[in-house]
Amino acid sequence: MNEKFDEMKDEMLPEYDFTNAVRGMFYTGRSRTTVVVSLDEDVAKYFPTSQYVNDALRTLIAEGNVPEVRDE
Numbered sequence: 225m226n227e228k229f230d231e232m233k234d235e236m237l238p239e240y241d242f243t244n245a246v247r248g249m250f251y252t253g254r255s256r257t258t259v260v261v262s263l264d265e266d267v268a269k270y271f272p273t274s275q276y277v278n279d280a281l282r283t284l285i286a287e288g289n290v291p292e293v294r295d296e
Contacts, residue, residue, distance in 0.1 A: 263271060271277045284290055 263277075271280060
């Protein structure tokens with residue numbers, strides 16, 4: 225490494241210009257987990273949207289009718 229680089233170790237290089245930067249412009253935060261599953265046609269007739277599927281699964285969870293939680 226050269227001496228100039230060592231002197232500037234803690235400083236931004238001139239080519240990095242953030243004067244017009246917008247903080248967090250591309251930050252989307254934590255998103256919901258998306259799991260894609262295929263429903264059989266007969267099941268899809270009763271659960272046409274993800275909201276229906278989630279509501280049904282939450283009901284089963286509340287009733288305790290679910291398999292054991294897996295550690296992944």
